[in-house]
Amino acid sequence: MSEHTYYFDNSATTKVSKEVMDSMQPYLNEIYGNPSTIYSIGREAKKAIEIAREKVAKAINADSKEIFFTGSGTEADNWAIKGVAFANQYKGKHIITTNIEHHAVLHTCEYLEKFGFETTYVPVKENGIVDVNDIKDAIREDTILISVMFANNEIGTIQPIKEIGELAKEKNIYFHTDAVQAIGHIPIDVKELNIDLLSLSAHKFHGPKGVGALYVKNGVNIDNLLHGGGQEKRRRASTENTAGIVGLGTAIEIATQDIPKKAEYLKNLREKTINGLIENIPDIIVNGDREKRLPGNVNVCFKYIEGESILLHLDQYGICASSGSACTSGSLEPSHVLLAIGLPHEIAHGSLRLSFSEENTEEEIDYLLEKLPPIIKNLRNMSPLYNKSNCKN
Amino acid sequence: MEEYSQKVMDHFMNPRNVGVIEDADAIGEVGNARCGDIMKMYLKIKDNVIEDVKFQTFGCGAAVATSSMVTELVKEKTLEEALKITNKTVAEALDGLPPIKMHCSNLAEEAIKSAIEDYKKKNEKKE
Numbered sequence: 330m331s332e333h334t335y336y337f338d339n340s341a342t343t344k345v346s347k348e349v350m351d352s353m354q355p356y357l358n359e360i361y362g363n364p365s366t367i368y369s370i371g372r373e374a375k376k377a378i379e380i381a382r383e384k385v386a387k388a389i390n391a392d393s394k395e396i397f398f399t400g401s402g403t404e405a406d407n408w409a410i411k412g413v414a415f416a417n418q419y420k421g422k423h424i425i426t427t428n429i430e431h432h433a434v435l436h437t438c439e440y441l442e443k444f445g446f447e448t449t450y451v452p453v454k455e456n457g458i459v460d461v462n463d464i465k466d467a468i469r470e471d472t473i474l475i476s477v478m479f480a481n482n483e484i485g486t487i488q489p490i491k492e493i494g495e496l497a498k499e500k501n502i503y504f505h506t507d508a509v510q511a512i513g514h515i516p517i518d519v520k521e522l523n524i525d526l527l528s529l530s531a532h533k534f535h536g537p538k539g540v541g542a543l544y545v546k547n548g549v550n551i552d553n554l555l556h557g558g559g560q561e562k563r564r565r566a567s568t569e570n571t572a573g574i575v576g577l578g579t580a581i582e583i584a585t586q587d588i589p590k591k592a593e594y595l596k597n598l599r600e601k602t603i604n605g606l607i608e609n610i611p612d613i614i615v616n617g618d619r620e621k622r623l624p625g626n627v628n629v630c631f632k633y634i635e636g637e638s639i640l641l642h643l644d645q646y647g648i649c650a651s652s653g654s655a656c657t658s659g660s661l662e663p664s665h666v667l668l669a670i671g672l673p674h675e676i677a678h679g680s681l682r683l684s685f686s687e688e689n690t691e692e693e694i695d696y697l698l699e700k701l702p703p704i705i706k707n708l709r710n711m712s713p714l715y716n717k718s719n720c721k722n
Numbered sequence: 723m724e725e726y727s728q729k730v731m732d733h734f735m736n737p738r739n740v741g742v743i744e745d746a747d748a749i750g751e752v753g754n755a756r757c758g759d760i761m762k763m764y765l766k767i768k769d770n771v772i773e774d775v776k777f778q779t780f781g782c783g784a785a786v787a788t789s790s791m792v793t794e795l796v797k798e799k800t801l802e803e804a805l806k807i808t809n810k811t812v813a814e815a816l817d818g819l820p821p822i823k824m825h826c827s828n829l830a831e832e833a834i835k836s837a838i839e840d841y842k843k844k845n846e847k848k849e
Contacts, residue, residue, distance in 0.1 A: 635758055635759070635780055635781050635782050635785070636782075637782035638734075638781070638782055638783055638786060641726075641734060641735075641783045642735075645735065654758055654782070655757065655758040661757050661758070663758065674755065674756040674757075674758070675755030675756065675758075675780075678755075678758040710740075711737065711740050711778060711779060711780075711786065712778060712780040713751070713760050713761075713762040713779070713780055714755060714760065714780050
């Protein structure tokens with residue numbers, strides 16, 4: 330095993346920062362009171378939650394009354410889609426989304442089919458970005474919701490959220506965006522972008538796992554997902570995860586402080602990596618638009634080899650990354666996102682995603698660029714798909 | 723994710739018998755690229771005994787490890803003995819596989835069977 334850990338999988342999850350941990354600590358064993366109680370350690374917990382709510386609201390230019398804490402980004406997506414669908418079914422039962430959404434959105438839409446809802450999955454273009462005209466064409470009389478992710482979790486492509494927001498507003502259709510990957514990487518203003526519902530998750534920006542939030546614009550007609558106690562203004566039952574919520578507040582405040590500067594740093598790492606890989610490894614494909622992508626996202630396919638094998642070799646060098654191969658998804662199908670951008674199955678199996686955070690350094694990238702090419706060469710030499718007569722190395 | 727056994731990792735990191743036998747007496751290929759794994763086995767057979775075996779594999783860690791292990795299991799065995807090797811034999815020899823990876827051991831068994839079948843077909847023609 331390697332002595333160091335070079336962590337290039339920040340789209341999967343991030344390390345909880347010291348500031349976030351410190352802010353959470355008191356709410357685990359000092360101010361542990363149930364926020365619904367009347368005594369001081371309960372009242373103080375409640376106060377801390379409200380401060381966190383204001384921080385989340387400020388980060389996306391919402392009102393704190395429009396922020397509801399959840400147990401995850403997935404819960405926020407489920408709530409947004411099921412909640413709007415069930416509350417507005419008398420108006421119509423049609424939903425529009427894309428074919429590259431996170432499973433939290435796709436599987437929720439599939440589930441709603443049981444209740445007579447229909448979903449149009451608008452295909453993205455080869456660059457991994459949806460054309461707003463295709464969304465427009467999918468709109469029907471009975472469309473009640475458009476759900477399009479802000480940025481894709483696998484290939485990092487940034488969707489035309491402003492244009493979709495304008496379209497939805499003009500057509501009087503609710504607009505939800507899964508912004509789980511975008512928070513802290515792209516400035517987001519829900520008012521300017523005409524967003525009605527937005528999902529986010531703390532652990533993607535150095536906050537803790539198990540806490541997220543849903544922004545619900547004032548006036549949006551939405552049913553509850555969880556039924557029980559009167560927490561979150563009777564909108565989301567469950568005793569509040571005080572420490573988690575406080576951690577989310579601290580994390581989002583830090584993550585959204587100076588986005589352009591951080592994005593510039595990540596973009597530099599990204600470009601260095603992509604250029605270094607292209608220079609040193611033949612038969613490589615860069616997935617997703619080269620420009621309109623998350624500043625810290627690299628996603629490439631190496632032809633003739635399979636992704637999990639690459640990851641296992643990288644792990645031996647202490648490098649953490651991920652892949653969209655079937656073997657890493659636990660099914661026989663490779664990533665739906667890579668298939669959606671038109672890659673054939675055998676190439677999609679050979680994908681590698683590297684997602685950086687501001688803690689990564691150029692030295693770490695140099696190490697990756699030194700170790701990866703021989704791994705690829707070695708696996709290709711073992712592959713029956715690799716035609717040696719075409720071999721350049 | 724469930725961990726691979728040390729033996730799987732050993733055969734993955736240092737696979738035995740990788741490559742091509744140019745004048746192979748039999749070749750077997752199973753799996754398909756669509757599903758993310760292909761195994762190709764090359765056999766050199768003399769007097770009903772597998773004298774040499776090499777493989778090429780496109781696939782995950784378990785696919786590579788099971789390919790490597792099965793080549794060790796069949797080397798210097800008679801065809802009858804080689805045909806008795808099952809997916810279970812391969813998995814056990816590797817100290818087990820995570821449940822979702824068991825299909826990789828099927829491929830290893832099938833690859834050997836496919837190669838031996840190829841050999842038998844070729845020999846029928848000769849006779």
